[in-house]
Amino acid sequence: MISRDTSRETDEMVTRLYREMPPAKKWKLLWNAIQMGRQLEMAGLRQLHPGADEDQIRGFWAKQYLGEELYEAVYGGGDE
Numbered sequence: 332m333i334s335r336d337t338s339r340e341t342d343e344m345v346t347r348l349y350r351e352m353p354p355a356k357k358w359k360l361l362w363n364a365i366q367m368g369r370q371l372e373m374a375g376l377r378q379l380h381p382g383a384d385e386d387q388i389r390g391f392w393a394k395q396y397l398g399e400e401l402y403e404a405v406y407g408g409g410d411e
Contacts, residue, residue: 337345349357369392376391377383383391394402 372395373388373392376388376395380388380391390406393406397405
């Protein structure tokens with residue numbers, strides 16, 4: 332799929348590079364993207380809860396990531 336802001340030649344080149352990329356490199360890129368996303372989520376939670384310590388921030392993240400029901404099943408109804 333070609334992007335609106337990418338030429339056909341560039342899109343074809345990127346597609347070829349990804350197809351030729353070893354699986355380990357693809358996994359590393361994916362892992363790095365996941366980690367960056369988590370860091371951005373944590374930064375957003377720190378802005379929403381400026382007085383919270385890191386344990387509380389991780390708790391907020393876990394509740395957001397797992398959802399209320401699974402969070403309660405895993406962590407119980409303890410304080411955040």
